[in-house]
Amino acid sequence: DTEVTQTPKHLVMGMTNKKSLKCEQHMGHRAMYWYKQKAKKPPELMFVYSYEKLSINESVPSRFSPECPNSSLLNLHLHALQPEDSALYLCASSQERQGQETQYFGPGTRLLVL
Amino acid sequence: AQSVTQLGSHVSVSEGALVLLRCNYSSSVPPYLFWYVQYPNQGLQLLLKYTSAATLVKGINGFEAEFKKSETSFHLTKPSAHMSDAAEYFCAVIPTGGFKTIFGAGTRLFVKA
Numbered sequence: 001d002t003e004v005t006q007t008p009k010h011l012v013m014g015m016t017n018k019k020s021l022k023c024e025q026h027m028g029h030r031a032m033y034w035y036k037q038k039a040k041k042p043p044e045l046m047f048v049y050s051y052e053k054l055s056i057n058e059s060v061p062s063r064f065s066p067e068c069p070n071s072s073l074l075n076l077h078l079h080a081l082q083p084e085d086s087a088l089y090l091c092a093s094s095q096e097r098q099g100q101e102t103q104y105f106g107p108g109t110r111l112l113v114l
Numbered sequence: 115a116q117s118v119t120q121l122g123s124h125v126s127v128s129e130g131a132l133v134l135l136r137c138n139y140s141s142s143v144p145p146y147l148f149w150y151v152q153y154p155n156q157g158l159q160l161l162l163k164y165t166s167a168a169t170l171v172k173g174i175n176g177f178e179a180e181f182k183k184s185e186t187s188f189h190l191t192k193p194s195a196h197m198s199d200a201a202e203y204f205c206a207v208i209p210t211g212g213f214k215t216i217f218g219a220g221t222r223l224f225v226k227a
Contacts, residue, residue, distance in 0.1 A: 006157075042204055042217035043158070056214075090157055102148070103215055105158040 003027075004106035006091050012112045015081060021109045023074040023091030032074040033103065034066060035090040043090055049074060081113045116141055116209045120218035128226045133177075133192040135221050137205030140186065145207040147188045148215070149179055152202040161203075164188060175199070200225045 004025045013019050023032065031050050035043035048056035049068040063085075065077040074091055088108045094101040121136040139145060147164040162173025169181045179190045188205060205218040 004157075040220070042220055045214055048214075092158075102160055102163055104160065105150075107157040110155070 004091055004093055004104050006089075006106040006109050008109055009107070010110050010112075012114065013078065013081065014114055015083075017081075018077070018079045020078065021076040021089055021091075021111075023076075023093075023106055024072055025093040025104070025106075026072055027093065027095075027104070028071075029093035029095050029104075030071060031094045031101070032068065033092040033094075034074070034076055035092065035105075037088040037090055037108070039087075047076075078111075081111075083113050086111055086113045116145065116207060116216055118205050118207050118216055118218035120203075120205050120221045122221055123219065124222045124224065126224040126226060127195045129197055130194050133190070133195045133199065133223065135190040135203050135205075135223065137179075137188045137190065137218060138186050139188065139205075139207050141207070141209060143210045144181070144183055145209045147179075147181065148206040148208075149173065149177070149188075149190050150204045150206060150217075151175075152204065152220075154201070158204065161190070195223075195225045197225050197227065199223060 007022045033048050034046040037043040045058050046060045047066045052068045063080050067075040088110050090108045091106040092103040094103045117140045119138045149161040150158040151161050152158050161177050162171045164171050164181045172178045177192045181188050202220050202222050204220050206215050
C-alpha cells in the first residue's frame with residue numbers, strides 16, 4: 001500500500017473561518033510533509049514533520065498551523081486565511097527524512113478562500 | 115543553490131510519437147533525481163527515480179529516463195505517446211546530503227490524436 005489520503009478533496013472557506021485539512025498514511029513512514037501548489041506552478045514546501053516533531057517550517061505565516069497527532073496522521077489547521085492562500089495543498093510522506101527517500105504524495109485538497 | 119531546469123513549458127506530440135521531456139540539474143555532485151506526473155486536479159505520482167544504481171531508469175507507464183552526468187541531464191522519454199499521457203510532468207531533485215525536494219517548473223505534455 002503506497003497510498004496517502006487527504007480529506008476533504010475540496011474546501012471553500014471565508015476569511016474568518018477555521019478549518020482543518022487532514023492527511024493519513026499507513027506505510028509506516030516517519031516523515032510527513034505539507035506542500036502548497038498554485039495553479040501552473042510546482043509544489044512549494046511548507047512544513048516537514050520527522051518522527052512526529054516539526055523539523056522544518058519554511059517561513060509559513062502563522063495562519064497555517066500544522067499538527068502531527070501520531071505517526072500516521074498530519075493535520076493543517078487554517079485560520080484567518082487570505083484569498084491568495086487559495087491553492088492545492090498536497091501532503092506527502094517518506095520513510096525517513098533522508099535524501100534518497102522517495103516522497104509519496106496524496107491527491108491534495110483544493111482550497112478556495114473567499 | 116541546487117536548481118532544476120525543465121526546457122519547454124509545453125510539449126506537443128502526436129499519438130504514437132516519441133515523447134521527450136528535458137530536465138537539467140545544477141550540481142557538481144549527482145543528486146537524487148525524480149520524475150513526477152500530475153494529471154488534472156490530482157496529486158503527484160512518482161514515475162521513476164535515479165539513486166545512482168543504474169543510469170537508465172525504467173518507470174511506470176512505459177516511461178524511462180537516462181542520467182547523464184557529463185550533461186547534468188535526466189531527460190524523460192517514452193517511445194510511443196498515448197492520449198492518457200497528457201499531463202503535467204515535474205522533474206525534481208534532492209541534493210546529496212539534503213532532504214528537500216526541489217521541483218522544476220513543470221512541462222505540460224499535450225498528445226494529439
